[in-house]
Amino acid sequence: MKKIILFFVFCICIKYSIAQPSNDNSADTLRLIAQKENIIMPETIVKSENIGPKINTEFDELRPTISADGNLLFFIRQNHPFNTKYNVVPNSQDIWFSERDSTGKWSEAVHLGYPLNTTEYNAVFWISPDNNRILIRNAFIDGDYFGNGVSMCYLTKYGNWSKPQMLQIKNYDKYDRGNQYGATMANDGQTLLLYMSQKEGSFNNDIYVCFLQKDGTWSEPKSLGKKINLPKYNEMTPYLASDGVTLYFSSDRPGGLGDNDIWWSKRLDDSWQKWSDPVDLGSPINTPDWDAFFTLDAGGEYAYMTTSQDSYGASDIVRIKLLEKEKPNPVVLVDGNVYDAKTKKPLSASLVYETLPDGTEAGNGISNPIDGAFKIVLPYDKNYSIRATADHYFAISENLNLDSLIKAGYKEVHKDLYLVPIEVGQVVRLNNVFFDFDKWDLRPESFIELNRVVKLLNENPSIEIEMSAHTDSRGSDEYNFKLSDNRARSVMEYIISKGIDSSRITSHGYGETKPVATNDTDEGRQLNRRVEFKILKN
Numbered sequence: 001m002k003k004i005i006l007f008f009v010f011c012i013c014i015k016y017s018i019a020q021p022s023n024d025n026s027a028d029t030l031r032l033i034a035q036k037e038n039i040i041m042p043e044t045i046v047k048s049e050n051i052g053p054k055i056n057t058e059f060d061e062l063r064p065t066i067s068a069d070g071n072l073l074f075f076i077r078q079n080h081p082f083n084t085k086y087n088v089v090p091n092s093q094d095i096w097f098s099e100r101d102s103t104g105k106w107s108e109a110v111h112l113g114y115p116l117n118t119t120e121y122n123a124v125f126w127i128s129p130d131n132n133r134i135l136i137r138n139a140f141i142d143g144d145y146f147g148n149g150v151s152m153c154y155l156t157k158y159g160n161w162s163k164p165q166m167l168q169i170k171n172y173d174k175y176d177r178g179n180q181y182g183a184t185m186a187n188d189g190q191t192l193l194l195y196m197s198q199k200e201g202s203f204n205n206d207i208y209v210c211f212l213q214k215d216g217t218w219s220e221p222k223s224l225g226k227k228i229n230l231p232k233y234n235e236m237t238p239y240l241a242s243d244g245v246t247l248y249f250s251s252d253r254p255g256g257l258g259d260n261d262i263w264w265s266k267r268l269d270d271s272w273q274k275w276s277d278p279v280d281l282g283s284p285i286n287t288p289d290w291d292a293f294f295t296l297d298a299g300g301e302y303a304y305m306t307t308s309q310d311s312y313g314a315s316d317i318v319r320i321k322l323l324e325k326e327k328p329n330p331v332v333l334v335d336g337n338v339y340d341a342k343t344k345k346p347l348s349a350s351l352v353y354e355t356l357p358d359g360t361e362a363g364n365g366i367s368n369p370i371d372g373a374f375k376i377v378l379p380y381d382k383n384y385s386i387r388a389t390a391d392h393y394f395a396i397s398e399n400l401n402l403d404s405l406i407k408a409g410y411k412e413v414h415k416d417l418y419l420v421p422i423e424v425g426q427v428v429r430l431n432n433v434f435f436d437f438d439k440w441d442l443r444p445e446s447f448i449e450l451n452r453v454v455k456l457l458n459e460n461p462s463i464e465i466e467m468s469a470h471t472d473s474r475g476s477d478e479y480n481f482k483l484s485d486n487r488a489r490s491v492m493e494y495i496i497s498k499g500i501d502s503s504r505i506t507s508h509g510y511g512e513t514k515p516v517a518t519n520d521t522d523e524g525r526q527l528n529r530r531v532e533f534k535i536l537k538n
Contacts, residue, residue, distance in 0.1 A: 346372030485509025
């Protein structure tokens with residue numbers, strides 16, 4: 001049986017909008033430049049390309065997992081002499097990886113080694129968009145094999161992977177009793193998809209979803225419902241696209257071309273029970289043989305899969321530039337680095353992004369412990385607040401306005417994040433405080449940002465701050481002083497209303513007297529329109 005394994009990591013990328021007391025976003029909209037070469041069009045030609053002998057050998061190469069940027073590839077190599085206990089474990093499967101350079105050439109594949117490769121069957125199920133986390137097969141406790149399940153590994157400051165640690169999934173053993181299991185994770189880092197069977201020894205799997213809980217554990221698996229999971233058929237190898245609603249999965253249900261085919265469906269609400277009627281993706285994606293693991297690179301241009309046709313060995317990894325009949329909704333990717341605002345040195349930090357104005361956490365990430373690099377993927381139609389978090393720092397958050405943008409194809413914007421040390425004299429810019437034009441009444445989406453200031457003051461009772469507001473140079477001096485003073489006072493009054501003693505906070509409007517950029521451009525003027533606080537005492 002020919003196996004075709006495709007792995008989908010669809011990343012499409014982002015505009016940022018520097019949040020100001022005004023709501024002017026024109027300067028940021030100009031930064032959106034469509035990368036048309038990465039968008040699959042109806043005239044796209046189907047073409048399969050073997051990715052070469054540095055990855056493909058006389059051994060079986062299986063289950064590719066491609067990173068969001070298309071430059072990091074994990075895969076399984078079967079029965080290679082370097083595999084852990086390959087003489088003991090029948091059809092041993094270990095994780096190998098390769099990196100692609102700026103010219104598009106892949107490096108010689110490298111065996112990942114212990115502790116990610118063990119005497120069990122090994123695989124990488126998911127790579128986070130920032131390349132700083134991987135989800136692997138099997139449950140481990142501090143690197144020691146525990147049994148079936150999934151584990152997370154993190155990139156360390158030394159450039160290697162941490163010991164795998166199992167995800168604590170409520171009542172997992174109740175659901176995983178069959179002969180197969182696997183997983184993937186949504187790009188938000190808080191939605192886990194599993195396939196497995198509750199029937200002892202069964203090869204007919206169902207697909208389930210789990211959600212990250214506040215204590216770091218995962219909720220009990222929940223079936224995706226009757227449209228996805230058909231009785232007496234095998235649903236497996238799910239992949240949730242970056243839009244969070246488009247699902248690709250493999251199934252042997254009626255209506256396919258042969259054995260398992262790749263099917264496509266869209267989630268219709270937040271119950272995870274209602275889906276559109278699944279659609280077979282058809283030829284050439286599906287064949288009369290067994291097809292699973294559908295995946296694309298970040299630009300949505302290439303699918304990666306394994307095939308036995310014209311291969312160096314029993315199966316090789318190929319990439320295929322294809323016509324995608326059913327595309328997920330477009331998304332946006334933001335990448336950047338996290339820095340200490342005082343020293344400008346990179347920081348290892350956690351990332352949180354929330355929707356505005358409700359403040360619902362939409363996803364998480366981490367920055368690279370070496371250079372502070374991060375990547376996150378965001379769907380359109382919403383506004384987001386994004387920030388890094390680390391002990392003894394206060395984050396300068398950024399506002400990402402996506403609800404007013406036209407849904408174009410692949411986009412990518414670099415945006416750095418800064419953490420301000422909690423020290424006397426440090427100034428923190430509050431990018432997610434909003435006012436309507438020529439007004440000083442706080443808009444509701446400002447409350448998420450200001451509640452973080454309240455939290456800082458509650459957790460540090462000795463801190464005293466000055467809240468300030470600033471304008472650009474348009475308008476008279478008198479008008480600018482009045483507008484900025486009223487806006488600063490409005491912010492101060494909100495913080496006091498949350499129980500902070502008035503003796504710990506003052507307000508001051510500076511008008512146009514303290515610019516941080518030129519007033520000769522729209523972008524510079526937007527930077528000058530701002531709300532800040534300064535730590536006076538700690």
